Amino acid sequence: MRLPLYWVLAAGVLVGMGLVWLAWPASPERIIRRQLTEMAELLSFPPNEPPLNALSEVNQLCTRLAPDIEVVVDAPGFGRRNVHGREEIRDGLLAYRQRFNGVQVNFPDIRVEPAPDRTSAVAYVTVQARLPGESEQLLQEVKLLFRKQDSRWLLARAETVQPLR
Amino acid sequence: MGPPWWIRLVVGRRPKRTLLRAAVLAVILVVVFRYVLLPVRVQGISMWPTYRDQQWGLVNRLAYVWSEPRRGDVVCVRFTAGERVMLLKRVVALPGETVAFRNGRLYVNGQPVEEPYVRTPCDWEEPERRLNANEYYVVGDNRSMPQEDHLHGITERWRIVGKLLR
Numbered sequence: 001m002r003l004p005l006y007w008v009l010a011a012g013v014l015v016g017m018g019l020v021w022l023a024w025p026a027s028p029e030r031i032i033r034r035q036l037t038e039m040a041e042l043l044s045f046p047p048n049e050p051p052l053n054a055l056s057e058v059n060q061l062c063t064r065l066a067p068d069i070e071v072v073v074d075a076p077g078f079g080r081r082n083v084h085g086r087e088e089i090r091d092g093l094l095a096y097r098q099r100f101n102g103v104q105v106n107f108p109d110i111r112v113e114p115a116p117d118r119t120s121a122v123a124y125v126t127v128q129a130r131l132p133g134e135s136e137q138l139l140q141e142v143k144l145l146f147r148k149q150d151s152r153w154l155l156a157r158a159e160t161v162q163p164l165r
Numbered sequence: 166m167g168p169p170w171w172i173r174l175v176v177g178r179r180p181k182r183t184l185l186r187a188a189v190l191a192v193i194l195v196v197v198f199r200y201v202l203l204p205v206r207v208q209g210i211s212m213w214p215t216y217r218d219q220q221w222g223l224v225n226r227l228a229y230v231w232s233e234p235r236r237g238d239v240v241c242v243r244f245t246a247g248e249r250v251m252l253l254k255r256v257v258a259l260p261g262e263t264v265a266f267r268n269g270r271l272y273v274n275g276q277p278v279e280e281p282y283v284r285t286p287c288d289w290e291e292p293e294r295r296l297n298a299n300e301y302y303v304v305g306d307n308r309s310m311p312q313e314d315h316l317h318g319i320t321e322r323w324r325i326v327g328k329l330l331r
Contacts, residue, residue: 109247
């Protein structure tokens with residue numbers, strides 16, 4: 001069976017476009033989106049997680065944070081709290097994993113706005129967190145500031161945003 | 166001999182025309198369910214008993230194109246990041262009005278408001294606040310929840326995506 005020439009050409013064009021897409025340098029927006037998806041996976045953990053696994057995932061998460069990161073949490077029922085520096089965040093993340101027996105974290109909505117100079121970007125993220133066996137979920141919007149350092153995008157600031165005040 | 170009966174049943178006598186019809190229908194469905202009627206699934210109990218957990222609904226995105234939200238409307242409130250996850254709340258106070266909760270009762274412009282959709286007594290207390298232009302006060306129907314666990318308050322007009330159809 002012989003395929004018509006235009007089919008072969010169309011397939012070639014499609015494959016070529018796919019290769020160009022893969023080889024094209026990723027935009028800051030694409031990189032940050034991918035990074036956020038990985039962070040959501042690292043923030044999620046199953047029930048009865050082995051401690052070594054927890055430590056490994058927290059360390060992986062911390063490599064994506066700027067050393068002078070600042071986190072500002074102001075949420076109903078939680079109060080206002082500021083956390084500074086990667087080490088304090090690491091302690092907080094370990095405490096978070098000890099406090100809950102499993103959490104599923106998703107970022108269903110992500111909006112990334114790179115700065116004109118392409119060395120920083122602001123991302124708005126809807127955080128959805130669910131504890132195993134519970135129907136109620138936690139919904140929180142956060143505003144994240146990413147800074148480009150040594151060709152890597154690091155999270156430099158995170159703050160909660162209230163859609164209702 | 167023509168094609169088998171089941172192929173005729175699926176694609177009809179004129180397959181090209183059937184394909185075109187299917188494509189047009191698909192485009193119409195995408196446009197309608199993305200830009201006009203947005204299907205949503207309720208998660209959580211803050212709108213109980215009007216809307217139950219896991220109940221499906223349709224949001225009319227065109228409801229506020231030519232008019233503004235009205236008191237009593239059940240609306241979807243979006244986050245800055247996008248519209249995949251939204252808050253489902255009821256509008257209880259409009260721009261320029263004052264709103265407060267005293268002993269579990271809603272007061273708008275200093276007057277108590279009848280809320281037939283609220284079926285459970287509550288003890289919420291909230292000081293009087295005045296809404297600016299383009300601001301609405303939204304709250305869920307389930308007031309039996311503790312006040313701090315129930316997301317409610319002032320939202321800007323641009324966050325209101327549409328009105329939920331019953």
